[in-house]
Amino acid sequence: METLHVFREQGRSARHDSGGDNGVPNEVEEQAKRAVRDAGIQMARSGLVAGTWGNVSSRVSQREMVITPSGMDYFKLEPCDIVTVDLETLTPRGRWKPSVETPLHAAIYRSRPEIAAVVHTHSTYACTVAAARKEIPPILDEMVQIAGGSVKVAAYSLPGSNELVEAVLTALQGRTAALLANHGAICLGRSIQEALVTAVVVEKAAKVFILSELIGGAVPLGPKEIGIMREFFLNRYGQRLQETIE
Numbered sequence: 001m002e003t004l005h006v007f008r009e010q011g012r013s014a015r016h017d018s019g020g021d022n023g024v025p026n027e028v029e030e031q032a033k034r035a036v037r038d039a040g041i042q043m044a045r046s047g048l049v050a051g052t053w054g055n056v057s058s059r060v061s062q063r064e065m066v067i068t069p070s071g072m073d074y075f076k077l078e079p080c081d082i083v084t085v086d087l088e089t090l091t092p093r094g095r096w097k098p099s100v101e102t103p104l105h106a107a108i109y110r111s112r113p114e115i116a117a118v119v120h121t122h123s124t125y126a127c128t129v130a131a132a133r134k135e136i137p138p139i140l141d142e143m144v145q146i147a148g149g150s151v152k153v154a155a156y157s158l159p160g161s162n163e164l165v166e167a168v169l170t171a172l173q174g175r176t177a178a179l180l181a182n183h184g185a186i187c188l189g190r191s192i193q194e195a196l197v198t199a200v201v202v203e204k205a206a207k208v209f210i211l212s213e214l215i216g217g218a219v220p221l222g223p224k225e226i227g228i229m230r231e232f233f234l235n236r237y238g239q240r241l242q243e244t245i246e
């Protein structure tokens with residue numbers, strides 16, 4: 001699996017905002033903003049997104065998440081540019097407008113309590129399969145371990161729409177990744193690091209799926225093997241995953 005280094009830039013300090021009135025310590029919120037800023041840079045450097053497309057968020061409490069602002073260059077973002085958003089009301093708190101996909105990120109956190117981070121990518125091979133409106137079958141061990149099985153494709157709807165939210169939540173059932181028809185991929189994790197690794201693994205699986213089609217088609221794994229590997233990843237693979245991202 002491709003090694004993924006989560007970018008940590010030293011010496012750049014966040015300007016502190018007025019956090020703390022929401023029950024979340026300033027430090028926790030600031031840390032989450034830094035992690036989201038770093039993950040955005042990592043996504044751009046890894047080629048998972050280009051320009052200002054895609055977005056990243058992290059849950060900071062049961063009530064709030066922090067998310068990248070709409071349409072801003074990842075390499076120019078400071079932690080203080082990341083926007084705090086109420087998961088129920090979608091009310092933003094920050095200096096910029098939050099990502100257009102804010103309703104989708106919030107809906108995922110509301111319906112998936114185990115999820116702590118969401119990344120939305122426009123990577124080439126995932127987009128290719130998404131444009132063909134096909135699902136990625138369960139063809140690789142690491143894919144079924146981290147994503148939970150096949151990566152389904154959500155029916156097409158315009159970015160930012162309620163219809164897209166519903167379609168993506170449906171495609172994500174029992175999974176930590178989904179494709180968005182003619183658009184990209186969305187990947188979830190119990191941490192930002194895990195969500196980023198999921199995005200890399202989904203991109204690899206999409207590439208392998210496309211290449212396999214050229215030589216007769218991939219043979220999918222069976223439900224029993226998928227169940228065993230997913231359980232192993234969730235409950236016994238933590239230390240080994242940590243080693244791959246350090």
Ligand SMILES: [Zn+2]
Pocket residue numbers: 053054120121122159183184
């Ligand atoms: Zn997008």
